Amino acid sequence: MPTPPKPLLQRQTVTAMVAEYIAAKIIGGDYPGGHQIRQEAIAAELGVSRIPVREALLQLEAEGLVVIRTHRGAVVSDLSADDAIDLFDARLLLEPFLVKKAIARLSNQDIANAERALQDYEAAIARGDPKELSRLNWAFHTALLEPSMRPRSMAVLQTLYSSADRYLRLQIEPLKAQTKALQEHRDIFEAYRRRDAVETSRLLKKHVADAADEIVSQLKRGEAAS
Amino acid sequence: MPTPPKPLLQRQTVTAMVAEYIAAKIIGGDYPGGHQIRQEAIAAELGVSRIPVREALLQLEAEGLVVIRTHRGAVVSDLSADDAIDLFDARLLLEPFLVKKAIARLSNQDIANAERALQDYEAAIARGDPKELSRLNWAFHTALLEPSMRPRSMAVLQTLYSSADRYLRLQIEPLKAQTKALQEHRDIFEAYRRRDAVETSRLLKKHVADAADEIVSQLKRGEAAS
DNA sequence: CAAGGAAATATTGGATACGATCCTGCGACA
C-alpha cells in the first residue's frame, strides 16, 4: 500500500497556517494590543521563511487584527470601547438584515444545518474549551445567515467577527455569558425554524446588542480606571 | 541644484503601486471578470519581481476584486446582478447609518471639507475624466462619513466601494448619471450643512439606491440576453 | 477515432540573499 505519506486532503498553504497561528495568538490574548510582531521571530518559531509570515500579516491587516506601517512592521491593533462600538454597530446592521434575506429563501436543509450547528454549540458548552466555543458560536451565526446567499456581506461579517471575538474573550463572566447566549440561540433558532423573519431578526439584533452593551460598558469602566 | 531625482516625499512601497496599477486595470475594465492574472506577466510589465505582485494580489483579494485559489493563481472576480445587489445592500445599510453618526458630531471644519469635496467633484465633471470623477465621487462620500469617527466601518465601505466602482463604470449613459448624481450630491450637502440627520440620511439612501437600481436592472437585462 | 494516462511545460508557493529604511545610543557643539 504505497499510500501518500500524509493524511492528505490537507491542501493548506503555509501562509494560511501562519495566518491562523497568529490570529489565534491575537484572539487568545497572547499578543495584546500594541504588541509588535517581528516577522523573523514568527518565522523562526514556526520554522518557515519570512515570506509566508509577511503574506499572513497582510491578510490579518485586511481583517483588522493588525496594523502595518511601511518599514515599521505590524502591530496588533488596540482594543477600545470606541472600536467595539464601531464593530458591533456594523454587525447590528448587517446580521438582522441578512437573516431576513435568509429566511426569505430558507430550505428545510438550511434549517437542519442550523439545528446541527446549535446542537454542536450546546454540546461544546459542557466541555468549555473557549476557542472551540467561539468557533461553534460563529458557526451557528453563519449557519443562520448563509442561506441569504450574500457571499460579499458574509465576508465582511467574517472579518468583523474575528475582531469581535477578541472582545468577547474579555468578558468577566464568560460562563454566565455563555449560558445566556445559549438560551438566546435556542430562542433565535425557534423563530428561525418557524420562518418568522421579523421575530428572528429582532431576537438576533437583541442578542448581538446585549453582548455589545456588556462589553462596551466593561471596556468603559476599564478605560475610566486607567 | 542637485535636487533629488523624484518628487520625493512619495514614500510609497512597490507593493502599493502594483496594487493600484492592477486595481485600476480591473476597475477600468481592462481586465474583465474571469481574466487570469499572471504574476510574471505583471512583474515583467512593471519591471519588478513577483513578490510585490503577489502581495498586491492578496490585498486585492481582501477587497474582493480578485479570487485567489491555491496554486491556480488570481482571477478577476465576476460581475453579476446578485453580487451587485449584495454589495449595494451593504452600502445601503452602512452609509445612511454612518452619516447620521457623522452629523451628530459635526464640526464646521467637517462641513467645509465636504463642501470642498463637492466643489472638486463639480469642477471635474467639466473635464470628464472617468477615473478622476470616480475618485472624487468617493472622496465626497468619504468626506460626509468621515466625521462619524468609525474607522472600521469606513474601511469596510472602502472595500465595498472599489467593487461598486466596477459596476458604476458599466452604466450606459454615464454623462446622464453624472449630472443626476451631481444634483443629488448638492441636495445631500444642503441637508448635511443644516445638520438635518434624518433628511441627509434619507437622501443619501435614495442616492445610492437609485444608482443600484439602474445598475441592477441593466445587469439583469444583460444576463437575460445571454 | 475517442478516452486515458504519462511526460513536458507553465505557473504558483516558498526559501535564501541583498539593499533600503528606521530606530537607538553615543558624542559633539551651542
Added chain:
DNA sequence: TGTCGCAGGATCGTATCCAATATTTCCTTG
C-alpha cells in the same frame, strides 16, 4: 545641559533562485 547629527544594529522590502503543484501535450490503447 540640552539639542543636533551621525554611526551601528535591527528590521523590513524586494530580487533572485529552488521546489511543489497544476495544466497541457502527446502518445498509447481499446
